[in-house]
Amino acid sequence: MELVKVLLDSCVLLWWWSEPDKLSPRVTALIKDASNAINVSAATAWEIATKHRIGKLPGAARIIEEWEHRISLDRFTEVPVTASHAFRAGTLPGSHRDPFDRMIAAQGIMENAPVLTPDAIFESLGAQRIW
Numbered sequence: 795m796e797l798v799k800v801l802l803d804s805c806v807l808l809w810w811w812s813e814p815d816k817l818s819p820r821v822t823a824l825i826k827d828a829s830n831a832i833n834v835s836a837a838t839a840w841e842i843a844t845k846h847r848i849g850k851l852p853g854a855a856r857i858i859e860e861w862e863h864r865i866s867l868d869r870f871t872e873v874p875v876t877a878s879h880a881f882r883a884g885t886l887p888g889s890h891r892d893p894f895d896r897m898i899a900a901q902g903i904m905e906n907a908p909v910l911t912p913d914a915i916f917e918s919l920g921a922q923r924i925w
Contacts, residue, residue, distance in 0.1 A: 799831040801902045803911030804838040837897040
C-alpha cells in the first residue's frame with residue numbers, strides 16, 4: 795500500500811475507537827498502516843464536545859478526558875483550525891450547513907489530505923473522499 799496522508803471525519807474517529815466493524819476494509823487498512831499520516835482536525839474535538847454537551851453523544855465524557863492519550867497512542871496528528879481554514883470553510887460552495895463538516899472538508903482540501911468518511915457530502919464540498 796502506498797504512503798498516504800488522510801484526515802479522519804469525526805464519525806470515523808469515533809468508530810475507530812468504539813465500533814471498528816463499521817469502518818470499510820479500505821479505511822481500516824489505511825489507519826492501521828503505520829507509514830500513513832493520519833490526521834484529526836481540532837474541529838473533531840469541538841464536535842465531540844458539543845454533541846456530548848447537548849446529549850447526542852452521552853458516552854463521550856471518557857473520550858474527552860482521554861483525548862490526548864488516545865490521539866498519541868494511535869499516532870494520529872492533530873490539525874489545528876487556522877483562520878485560513880475558517881475562511882475556506884465559510885466560502886465552500888453548496889448549502890450544506892454543518893460547520894464541522896465544512897471545516898473538515900476545508901482542511902482536507904487545504905492540507906491535500908483526502909477525508910476518510912462514508913459521507914458523500916464531502917465530495918460536494920470539493921474534498922476528496924475515501925471510503
